[in-house]
Each structure stands twice: as C-alpha cells, then as structure tokens.
Amino acid sequence: MVRLQNIKKYFQTDWGQVAAINDVSLTIEPGTLVTLLGPSGCGKTTTLRCIAGLEKPHEGIIKIGNETVFSSAEGIALPVYRRRIGMVFQSYAIWPHMTVAENVAFPLDGTGLKKSEVNRRVENALDLVGLAEYAKRPAPQLSGGQQQRVALARALVAEPEVLLLDEPLCNLDAKLRVSMRSEIRALQQRLGITTVYVTHDQQEALAISDLVVVMSKGRIVEMGTPAELYERPKARFTAEFIGTANVLPVEGALRKTSAGHWQATSPVGPIDVMNNAAENSSGTPLVMIRPEHIQVSATPFAEAGNSWSAKLQSVTYLGNFTECQLNLAGHEVTAQLPGIAALKVGQDVMLRLPPDKCAIVRDDDHGSAVTPSRAAQPMAAAV
C-alpha cells in the first residue's frame, strides 16, 4: 500500500516558484495498479519521484506499506535506498558498463545473499521478462524494447514493496507499446505487486489500470476505474482528456425529474440525462456525450425525447467508423457512426442523445484539457 497525504512540492525557476504538486492525497491499495494520467507538466513524474524519494516534498506525509517514509511534520525523510521500491525510468537508465545480468543483479549486490541465490533470482527475473538468453550480452547492444525489459527485471528482482514506472513505454513504437503494456499488466497481476504507473497516454491508462488518477496543474482532478472515468466522468477536464467528448452548455439549474433522471436546459431545449456522478460538486454543469453514442438518422426516431434536427456539415469515412460533424442549433457536435453512413453533406438529419449515455460534467477552474486554439471550437474532440 502507498499513501500520500497533502503532498506539496515547489520548484524554484527563473521566473519564480512553480507548484509542481499542489496538495495531492492518494491511497493506493495493495496489489493494485494505479496510473497517474495527465498532460505534460502536470506533475506526474514529480509525484512518482516523491514516492521514490528522489524528490523531497515541501509538505505532506508519504507511507509505503506500514512505514512512514516521509513526513514534513515529523521531519522524516527516508533516503531512496531504504525505501523498498523498484523503479523503471523513462530513459530506462540501463548501465552501459555492465552486462544484462550484471544490471539485473545490481540490486542484490552487497545484500549478503549467496551467489547461487543471486544467480537464481536474476535468472527468474530475466525469465519473467523473456530475456533469459540475453544474460551475458553487454547492455548497450540491446534494442529499445529489450532495454525496457531489462529495466523491468532490474526493478523487480529485489521483490520491492512498490513498483514505480515513469512513462515506461513512451520510447517504443506503437505496436510494441500495445504488446508491452499488456505484458506489464499480466506481470503485475501475476506478482500482485502494488504499482504506480505514470503515462500521458489515455488509452494506455484505460487498458491497464485498476484505478486512474487524472492530474492537471499539480492537482488531482478526479480518480476512478477506467469505465467510470470514460462513461461517467465528473469533470469536464476528464471527459475531454480521456477519449473524445461533446459538451453542451446548461442554462439554469439542473432539475431532478425522477429516480436517476435529471433535466438540463440547454440552448436546444431540455435534455434528459441519466448520469450525474458529480451531483454534489460545485462548478458549472455541462452535458457530455461521447461521439460513438450519438444516434443519427435521416428519419425521425421511434423513441421520444432528446432528439433534434441538425445539419450535417461533413462526413469523413475512417474505416472502422464514419465521423460526422453536425450543427445543432449553432453548436458543433461530432458523432461516430458504425460502418458506412448513407448520408449527404448539407442534409438535414435527426440526431438523438440517448439519456443513459448522457452525463453531467462540471467545469471548474482547471479549465479545458484542450489547448486554447482547439478550445475555441467547444465541441471539437480532445484526443
């Protein structure tokens, strides 16, 4: 288990003090894989390095297992090498002057283990990552993917309490990234090791996590399981950072109509919404729906409600789906329709937002996840 309480960390830069982490609290249950997800510069790496002890927070408490490894109030700051962690660095940090086996054996050096035991454990670790026959190779002669595996074996060989991974796949090509991430997940499950995984790739986060922690500007915006964050995000930031989101403004207050139903008044009329995870939080409410959940048809829908006429502005065939840009009473909406859509640009079509797929998200001062230029078109996708 890893627990962070009210961690704050500042950096002194040429233009003044920046808060790299601003009051982050987080509990990571034993045996789970938690991802820290967020845009560049949001403080993911810094958070991870605070857990490792490579950075010293200015405030807060960090516990690994039952041990307090850092506490600003009590003046505790356990050095890195006394925290039982294993870490994989973004650059892998494979020592070029050692062979693969020497790299992996390094954490066990000088621990008093018998030579035969060290060899056995190194073999096991290399087996685990599928590099058994590379043991004698000089480390610099490995490919990126292989170095990645060596780094993983090295992080695991001493059986740490926590495994920390900082964007471990970002230097690999797209195909390898997909296969490595499932390998890492399988390995983590097999060993049941508590893992903190940093990434800025939302797909990666969804694919491997038990819990995703979305960060922005040094704060935690929201956390939840991959499905929760995708289907029922609380924050607009999350909705736009993970996947693609259409958001429509809400005028006036939300009204609870019946159990599990809310009515939001939007510029196009009242929308029936069945998800409102952030019922009690502050911030401006908005209606969010994923493009693949929007229904489009040339003829009116059988079901009543949440259905309007819109103008089709563009149709783009993308293989596994067709993307349509629609103009809904002055708002641009993106819809993804399965297969090839028999629709013509300029045509008036019917558009329906299924209530069970609509969600209320809140827009607080964290702002939009998209860059300003793209934020200018509010409905555009944030990928």
Place this chain on the structure above:
Amino acid sequence: MTAETPSLATIPPAAPLGARSRGGFDFSRLTLWVVVAFLVYQVIVPLAFLLWGSLKTSRPTDDDYLSLSLTLENYTSALGGHEFWEAMGNTVIYATGSTVLSALIGIALAIVVARTDAPFRSTISTLTYVRIIIPGLLTAIAWVFLGSPKIGILNGIWKNLTGSTEPLFDMYSMGGMIIAQGLDTFPLVFLTVVAALKSMDPALEEAAFTSGKSLVYTFRRITMPMIQPAVVASCILVFIHNLESFEVPLVLGLPIKTFVLSTEIFFKTTYVPSDYGAAGAYGVLLLVIALAGVYIYQRMTRRAYAFVTVSGKAFRPRIIELGKWRWPVGLACLFIVFVAVIMPTLVLVWASFMRFFQQPSMRAIESMSFANYQLVFKNSTVISGIQNSLLLGVGSATFVVLFVSIISWIVIRTKIPGRKALDFLAFVPQAVPSVLFGVAMLWLYLVVPLPIYGTLWVILLAYITRYMPHGMRIVSVGMLQFHPELEEAAYACGASWWRMFRKVLLPLLRPVIVTAWIWTMIHAFRELAISAILSGPETRTVGVAIYSLWTEGSFGLISAFSVLIILVLIAVSFTAEMIGRRFGVAGVR
C-alpha cells in the same frame, strides 16, 4: 538547374567529394590533393628528417648528410650511457608525478563543482579557466619567487614565523617541478571530468538508488565506471603533455642540473658543443613513448564515446547536499585554486612593482613604483617579441582554422578512401613534443634549399603543424552537430562545393571556428619550446624574450611584462567566450 548542377539525388553520401563545380573542373578533388600534400609535407617530412638525423653522425650542413651511410651509433651510445637513462628516469618520475597530482586535483574539483552544493563553485570554475590561459613559463617563474630557498616569499614568511634558518621547501627540486607542473595541467582533467559528469543521465544514478544502493556505493559502482574512460583519456593526454613539458624543467630543473628528455634535447641542439645525433636519438625514443600514449588515448576516447552518447541533451545534474561539510569542502577547493592561480599571479604583480625583488615589508611597500611598466615599453626585446608573436599568432591561427575545417569536412562528410589516414595524420603532431618538432624543422630547413631558415616563416610552419590537432578536435566536434542535409540543400540550390563551403559550412561553424582561432592564437602567442630552437636574433618571440630577460635576472621587468600578458590574455579569451556564447545561442549548441 543546369545539367551539371547536382540535385540531391545525384549526391549520394558516397560521392567522392561533394559536388563538381559548374565549370566541370573538380575543385574539390584539387583541394583534397593540396591538403594531403601539405599535410604530408608538414607532418611526415620533418619527422622523417628527425629519424634521418638520428641515424647520422654528420651534421645537416655537411656534404655527405644526404648519403645513405646510416648508423645506429647514436642509439647505442645513448642507450649505453648513463646520461640518457638519468634523463629518462627524471622524465618518467616528473611526468608521472605531475599527472597524478593533476588527476587528483582535477577529479576532486570536478566532482565538487559539478555535483555538490559547496559554495564558491563558479569562482572555482572561473579560476580554473584562468589557469589554462596563464602561460606555464610565467607560473614557473612565479614559483621561483614563491618557493626559491633564498628569495622565495613563502620561505621568507616561514623563516620569519618560526625563526628557522631552513626554508620550508625548495621549488628547485623534482618535487617542486612536479608541483608546478601538476598545478599547471589539472584544468585539463577538470574540464573533461566536469563535462563527463554533466553529460551523464542522472537516471543512471537514480536507478541505483532505487535499487537500494547508497550514495557512496552508487558513486563507486555506477558514477566512477561511467566517467572512467573520460578520466583515463584526459590523464593520458595530460601525461603526454607533461612528457614534453619544457618550461618548468627549464626554469626549475636547469639550476639544479635535473634534466628531462625535452630539456636534454634542447641543450644538445642549441648549446655548444651541440650533438645533433644524440638529440635525434633521444628525440626518437621520446617520440616512441608519446606515440604509445596517443595510441592508448585514441582507443580510450573511442570507448568513452561508446558510453557517453553525445545526445546534446541537457541533463539536470543531481546535486549532492553536503550538509555540514558544505563550507569545509568549498573552502578546501577554493584554497587549491588559490594556490594554483591566485598566488602565482599575485607574486608576479608584487614583483612588477619592485625595482629589485624583495620580501613583502613596509619598506618594500614604500618602494613600490610603476617604473617596470614604463621600462617594458622601452625594451626592444619585449617590443620585437610582441610584434613577432602577434604575427605568428594571427598567422598560424588563421591558417590552422581554415586548414582543419577542410580536413574535418573531408574526414566527417565524405566516404573517400584514405580519410581515416588523413584524420590520423592530422592527429600525429599531438604526440610530437614541441622541442622535438622544433629540432625536426631546424634540420629540415638546414637541408631544404628554401630560404626561410632564421625567418618567422619557419616558426609559422612549425606552429601550424603543432596546433593543428587541437584545432581539428574543436572544429570536428562542431561539424558533427550539423545534419548533412544542411549542406545537401546548398548543392540542391545549385551551389558548387567551394560555394557551399564558404556560404554554408563556414558560417554555420563560426562559433567553433572562433573558439579554435582564439585557442591557437593564445597558445602560439605564448609558445616557448619551438621558438627557443628556431628563433634567430631578429625573430625572438614573447616566450624567448621572457626567457632571455629571466637569464639576465631582470625580474621586475619580466613581472611587469607577465602581468600585462596575463591581463591581455584573460581579456581576449573572456571576450571570445562571450562571442562564442552569443553565437552559440543562435548557432551550434
């Protein structure tokens, strides 16, 4: 585009030498042959003459000098006599001792400056840089003022404090020579190690911490092995440098008749009765050691590059917090650079205000005057020395940068066969001790019927060869940072090779070229060993002028002259550094 104009597609990377010019005549090929011919003439021919001379008992001016009657007599008598072995023994002790001292100081200071939060770090860096600029001859002289048993100020203070009649130490000794030279060359080690430490990915150390290893263990098992190739390479370079070092053994070794090979060769060549054959044999034997060093050095640097990839990535270095050791460590390091840089400079300043050299006292302070500074500008030896050295400095620097730019380009950008040999040829002079090269040039132009013996030209030619290797290193590192497509784009626009070279390559390389030019200029300006052998009465250089004033005992005059030289050199190189940095922002780094 005209028909002859090469397009991108017609310049495969393996093209013999870039593009053909519009006229159809291959200037680039001509350039190549001129370069090769000049390089062979400048490097191989003098060394061949050295070897030839060592196999002759007659003198270059004798009639039968070019006849094929060769003999090993010089070698047998050298290796048989105890004079050679004594000089050899001294050389080994001296070069090894001063290299070890340089390495200890250089590595320690580098670690403190690059990796700790000790105070005075930038002061230490700056002073180390200044130490490189101050000519070794001047610090050797300053060390006499400080540590001579009779007049040395430090010994005077010691005698006053303790009432002892014995001096604290004697710079006129092997130990003194080692200290003076070690404090002279440590900056070379320092700069290399700092660069190695800064270019190392801190994650390599952090990975060891997260593997459960302490700071000390990590340093021993990760950091040291990682920087080791760079450290060893720089130590070998310093060793070669100390092997040929001339100024310190001349000033501190000569009075106690402690000769090293370089001073022995010098005296055998220039003092009556001269013994050219013996000098040649000594020289060739010294050259063999130096060449072995260069060979090891080149192998080491290749390994160093295998470790430290030149990614150009700026790493945020990991700073070790020293805690309560912060101040003691900072002060200790400051003390070392104080002894190596400030103290020798201060004593020269002190002496420059004295008519006669004396210990610091109230009476001495009252007698201070600017008289020496006025005399400097009236002294004809000094004036002609400055003129000659300026000419030599500007001439050799300009020629060296132009020449090494072309060689670097051939070596780096073309695939022509023999470019490795070119690279090697340009590096060989690094291994040739200055004294030796001076002797080789002397013999060459005593025989070759070019009327340049005794003129500045012969010194200029010697300097060009001598300073080529370092210029080559600076420029080729700079050139490696440019993508070849920058040049190919020029060809694609219809430029000939020469046009590309002048309009694209040289401007791109401007910062490195400025650096190389200044470096050569400074070193040529203060050179002593070569000019001591090749200078005639009309062609005395600054170094020769200072040494002759030294032997005349004009301490005050030398000191004033030295202070002026130091000030000018510091001003020049810091301006150059600033210019380089300004271009650097827009250009290379």
